[in-house]
Amino acid sequence: MTQNAPRRRRFAWWHELRPLTRRGIRVVLAMVLSAFAAAGFAISTASYEGSVGPHVAEYSTRLNGEIRLDMGPLGALVIDSPLPAGLGVDVLVREIPDQLTASEQDPIAGLTADLNNYSQFMANPQATVDDAARGLIDDALGRWVVTWCVLLMMVALGRLAAHGVLRDAAKSALRQPGVPAVAVALVVVLVVLPLSDLTRSFGTEGRGSPVLDGTPLAEARITGRLATIVDHYGGYVVSAIEENSAFYAEASQNLGEEYRTTSFPLAPPLRPAAEEAEETSAGPDDPDTEAGESGAELDDPDTEAQEGGAELDDPDTEAGESGDAEQDGSGLLHPVFAEEEHDYTTMLMIADLHCNMGMAEVIGAAAELAEADVVLNAGDTVVSGTSVESHCVSAFADGIGSGVPVVVADGNHDSVLTAEQERDRGWQVLDGEVVEVAGVRILGDTDPTLTEIGTGTRPERDETVMQMGNRLRDQACELQEAGDPVDILMVHSPYAGRQSIEAGCVPLTLSGHLHTQMGPMAWGLGVQYISGSTAGAALGQPTIGPLQSQAAMTVIRWDLTTGLPAHYRLIHIEPDASVSLSPWRDFPDQPTEFIDPEDVVTDPDPEVGAEDPQETETGPPAEEGDPGTGDQNLPEDESPSPGPQDEDQD
Secondary structure, rough: OOOOOOOOOOOHHHOOOOOOHHHHHHHHHHHHHHHHHHHHHHHHHHHEEEEEEOOOEEEEEOOOOOOOOOHHHHHHEEEEEOOOOEEEEEEEEEOOOOOHHHOOHHHHHHHHHHHHHHHHHHOOOHHHHHHHHHHHHHHHHHHHHHHHHHHHHHHHHHHHOOOHHHHHHHHHHHHHOHHHHHHHHHHHHHHHHHHHOOOOOOOOOOOOOOOHHHOOOOOOOEHHHHHHOOOOOOOOHHHHHHHHHHHHHHHHHHHHHHHHHOOOOOOOOOOOOHHHHHHHHOOOOOOOOOOOOOOOOOOOOOOOOOOOOEOOOOOOOOOOOOOOEEEEEOOOOEOOOOOOOOOEEEEEEEEOOOOOHHHHHHHHHHHHHOOOEEEEEEOOOOOHHHHHHHOOOOOOOHOOOOOOOOOEEEOOOHHHHHHHHHHHHHOEEOOOOOEEEEEEEEEEEEOOOOEOOOOOOEEEOOOHHHHHHHHHHHHHHHHHHHHOOOOEEEOHHHOOOOHHOOOOOOOOOEEOOOEEEEEEEEOEEEEEEOOOOOOOOOOOOOOOOOOOEEEEEEEEEEEOOOOEEEEEEEEEEOOOEEEEEEEEEEEOOOOOOEOOOHHHOOOOOOOOOOOOOEEEOOOOOOOOOOOOOOOOOOOOOHHHOOOOOOOOOO
8 A cells, every 4th residue: 555645735834834933923914914904994084073263173084185175065175185195184164162152142252253263273274284183193093003902802812712723714614605705795895885985086076266376275176155255265364374474484583583683691690809819919999900700890880891891880881791781770780690500490481372373483482592491381372262272272382392391370261171282282281289390399270260252251160269379378388388398389360379479488470361561579478470461462452463462471590509580581572573682680589578569669661661561560450359250259258359451351
């Protein structure tokens, strides 16, 4: 009897490998193939709910190489997608949320708010595009991870069900009558039909509009009534976008030029006379002695600084390398000193942005030029705290960049939704706990009220502004007694900040809300500073398009060695896009005795003049309530007395 020949295998090399090696290769292949399959599913089905102007909008990915903005009955706008691999996006524009319409309270105000939202979108559409792109990417990543895990679990369960011989079980099943047909039908239903819809193109549907020539939408195809609207009003929109972009680009350029051409360095402090005597034969009392590198003698107005060459008795003379000089009531200039052996943190303070997205690039430029270690945002980043205003937060976050941490004390125009949007972009939102950043301990909280355009102000939690101030004061005092003191208290409303400095539990409070700079000034047992609006917000003026009022930012240097504020300088952007950069100034000394706010007298900045309402040395009015928030939930003994109108109702 002849012996049977050995069985010849199709892939002999594969079977020559060790079983463990073959199993490892199969596992890797299963993971890679399932990862690609999961990625294809995730990318083709990603969705995101965002906004287009005041509208809620649903974004979904497609595979037709087109971006389509569907405006419902008005028609649609279609452009070729710049995305790779034939990816496209379908944008379904839906209703305006009820919280924006304000129809039950004031329909006219609601319509005005809608118009402002349209204008904000048109002024910076890229912020909305970037916001949607991030949303779709995040959703696709989430879907990819979930789908990949599901596929791997299905493979593992299949092997377990087939007792480790999944391939043989699959081959056996396919030999059964009707199974191949069912398998083909499943592939058609689950794969072919969805792909055919996702890859469906709108072809040459619609027409172009001549007003879009020379813009990124020049090749766009527009359908329905939307084409007529674009023909009539598209030119205004394009002009507005170009004007807005040009204005803030010029402002950023002017800011950079101001930093390059205006030198206001900080001088090192004068050394003791004994050290001076070691380096020069001239005694410290010699009126003809010239100051060396350490600076000029303060007791002789005719003394010249060798390095800077600035005469201290000439108010028009610019300080040179020896440092900046400040003018006091005597007409003399005194250098602003920086201790050489001390460590400092630089902070850029902004406030009351009110969704003026054009300022985003200017703020980013200021943070870079000032070499800021942290950006402090005193609140009112948006207008009504709605979900569709996420693009405002994203625009500012993109302008500042991810390299600089941002700490924000949300204001009465920000909401719980706004805080979530800010946290999603990496901002640290103050919520009643101490945050330490760049070596500085900051305490604060979000405003307890919410102001929406057309609906007024209402409580957002069971607490008033004054009660929040009292709570933060008690918390700051407890931390001080425990030997873990707070450096800065930052809250949006200055009426919630003064309690802590009156108690002597924090050295500095920072606020916004009033849209007017006040201070810094000694008050109580500390110093209070209220920033002007970084959006150029003023009563009755929208923060849309080029500035209509002065925009303000403040650079603050904090002395980490002493734990006290050291210096500050002001950045002002004017409605003509010009920029002014103030000299460095010393913060007021910490009071050793209580200073009664009623004894504080307005002291206009000598550089700006009494006519400028944006910059004064006075503190907020001494009313017991928060203007614009009313007396909701205030006990009788805390009811606010009459005060000025709230400038936040813009």
